[in-house]
Amino acid sequence: MIEGIGIDYGSYSDVGAVRAENQDRALVAPPVFVVADGMGGHRGGAEAAQTVVDELALLAGTAVTTAQVQDRLQAANDAIAASAPEAFAPPGTTLTGALLTAVDGAPYWMVINVGDSRTYLWRGAALEQITVDHSEVQELVDAGRITAAEAETHPQRNVITRAVGIGPTVQADLWMIPVRPGDRLLACSDGVTKELSGATIAGLLGAPVDSARAAHDLVAAAVAAGGSDNATAVVVTVLDDPAASLDDDTVRLGTGTQE
């Protein structure tokens, strides 16, 4: 059970200014809030992203465990791998975001990541990047061979080292973070983070607007800044006052279908 949490959430996605097809997918289905960025020619990338969000959508309205999440990711991984024609490299997809869950009755963000989409937490007027990219440039940064600033323009910056669907098993990173009133979580594809600085993301995410507007404004800013890739954002805000008036897109966890 997750008691006494009111949340407001929204998502927005744009094909961008260059690409012909949007291969990003967003899922906002409490307690599941994720973004998937598909990669692969023809329709493979979009289908891979759709497959992983469809699997996680099966967890909507349930009290989720890490084992269930990993089972759904593996099911998506197997379905994507099986869908690829033998002559082609398998399509794949990133997956990041959070599932709201409870530990001993206390609410937690279960943050998940595979690939180079990112999840951030806005808390106490500060932006923290929770996830660590699974990418070649992140490995170079970790090894001290390049700086984070150099990574942003490195020729290998789009090469990811983990994805759903490209191998026999999928290995996700998981974080469990206690929920605080006023938290605002952002999951977004690299079409947002490669166009906008951390300061710009912080400014838009911290603005006094609802989650749907914040998601829209982040994506619109990424497109205006160049839109070189599909751009997608999912935003979830934990209300300061759980008894605050709730919109259609606001749910109170711990009541209704939450078990």
Ligand code: MG
């Ligand atoms: Mg992308």
